[in-house]
Amino acid sequence: MGLLVEGKWQDRWYDTGKSGGRFERAQSQWRDWITVDGAPAQGRERGFRAEPGRYHLYVSLACPWAHRTLIFRTLKKLEDAISVSVVHYHMGENGWTFQTGDGATGDTLYGLDFLHRIYTRADPFYSGRVTVPVLWDKTRQTIVNNESSEIIRMLNSEFDEWGDAGVDFYPEPLRTEIDVLNDEIYPALNNGVYRAGFATTQDAYEEAFGEVFAMLDKLEERLSSQRYLTGQRITEADWRLFTTLVRFDPVYVGHFKCNRQRIADYRNLSNYVRDLYQVPGVAGTVDMRHIKWHYYGSHKTINPSGIVPLGPDVDHTAAHDRDRFGPRPTSRERA
Numbered sequence: 475m476g477l478l479v480e481g482k483w484q485d486r487w488y489d490t491g492k493s494g495g496r497f498e499r500a501q502s503q504w505r506d507w508i509t510v511d512g513a514p515a516q517g518r519e520r521g522f523r524a525e526p527g528r529y530h531l532y533v534s535l536a537c538p539w540a541h542r543t544l545i546f547r548t549l550k551k552l553e554d555a556i557s558v559s560v561v562h563y564h565m566g567e568n569g570w571t572f573q574t575g576d577g578a579t580g581d582t583l584y585g586l587d588f589l590h591r592i593y594t595r596a597d598p599f600y601s602g603r604v605t606v607p608v609l610w611d612k613t614r615q616t617i618v619n620n621e622s623s624e625i626i627r628m629l630n631s632e633f634d635e636w637g638d639a640g641v642d643f644y645p646e647p648l649r650t651e652i653d654v655l656n657d658e659i660y661p662a663l664n665n666g667v668y669r670a671g672f673a674t675t676q677d678a679y680e681e682a683f684g685e686v687f688a689m690l691d692k693l694e695e696r697l698s699s700q701r702y703l704t705g706q707r708i709t710e711a712d713w714r715l716f717t718t719l720v721r722f723d724p725v726y727v728g729h730f731k732c733n734r735q736r737i738a739d740y741r742n743l744s745n746y747v748r749d750l751y752q753v754p755g756v757a758g759t760v761d762m763r764h765i766k767w768h769y770y771g772s773h774k775t776i777n778p779s780g781i782v783p784l785g786p787d788v789d790h791t792a793a794h795d796r797d798r799f800g801p802r803p804t805s806r807e808r809a
């Protein structure tokens with residue numbers, strides 16, 4: 475675990491010293507957009523035109539933010555248009571690596587050893603964290619964007635010429651509602667579990683823990699009267715929630731000490747996760763080995779032995795009860 479300082483790698487854990495023991499996630503620094511016409515997004519200088527075969531995703535199968543991008547790539551049928559490299563699940567003193575095996579592909583573009591070399595290839599003097607996902611432009615050999623919430627928006631709408639234009643997870647009439655949901659769920663839950671797990675004071679941990687479960691209670695209630703977060707169709711807000719929920723019982727309950735209760739103890743949330751998991755294509759994006767071995771094996775400050783617990787055995791393929799709100803509409807019916 476570390477970061478780049480003016481292009482030089484330094485092995486350093488998160489610094490919670492100046493924030494009262496609170497974990498504060500750094501802002502992603504690469505924020506350009508791929509667009510259909512190649513025009514720069516508002517306020518940006520560099521423009522990137524959507525083209526098949528030009529862009530590449532660097533992901534970890536363990537990471538909930540990278541997982542979002544894989545789900546969008548799969549459900550938008552962009553596998554042929556956008557290529558992928560999967561880093562090794564272990565993140566040690568060199569950060570994410572391109573060690574191969576066990577589902578890790580290595581760097582399929584340049585054969586590099588560490589992900590930080592991708593960042594310095596884009597900017598030899600980059601300072602900041604080296605995170606996944608990374609959306610890479612093979613033509614200009616640079617990073618377009620390393621913020622998952624933006625990458626999924628591009629995949630949703632800018633590659634429709636080569637993907638499934640009938641699938642839209644950010645439909646115009648629901649945008650405000652989706653944005654409001656994201657703004658609430660991200661700090662309290664998606665990032666809340668990390669704030670609980672990486673806290674270095676009791677107060678910081680308890681604050682995050684309270685927010686995590688207050689949000690889960692709220693979502694449980696919301697999902698007691700409708701199939702998905704905005705009602706009858708699956709949106710971006712659901713996929714963003716899914717990647718956190720699917721990691722909750724196997725990792726966040728134990729490793730991040732979010733143990734008031736499990737997702738399995740919430741009737742609606744547990745059925746909802748199974749419902750989303752069973753959407754064709756999604757199961758193939760969930761890799762429990764990478765998920766468990768990454769967190770338990772990489773975070774030595776919170777699990778020094780690196781031992782990975784064997785349980786729990788969560789069966790996401792089991793039947794769910796969400797059809798009680800009516801059938802899940804297919805993308806064709808919605809379009």
Ligand SMILES: N[C@@H](CCC(=O)N[C@@H](CS)C(=O)NCC(=O)O)C(=O)O
Binds near residue numbers: 475502536539569603
């Ligand atoms: N806001 C970013 C966060 C990405 C992120 O923090 N990824 C984690 C893995 S789950 C990472 O690569 N961490 C490495 C580090 O912080 O050094 C996004 O959503 O894309």
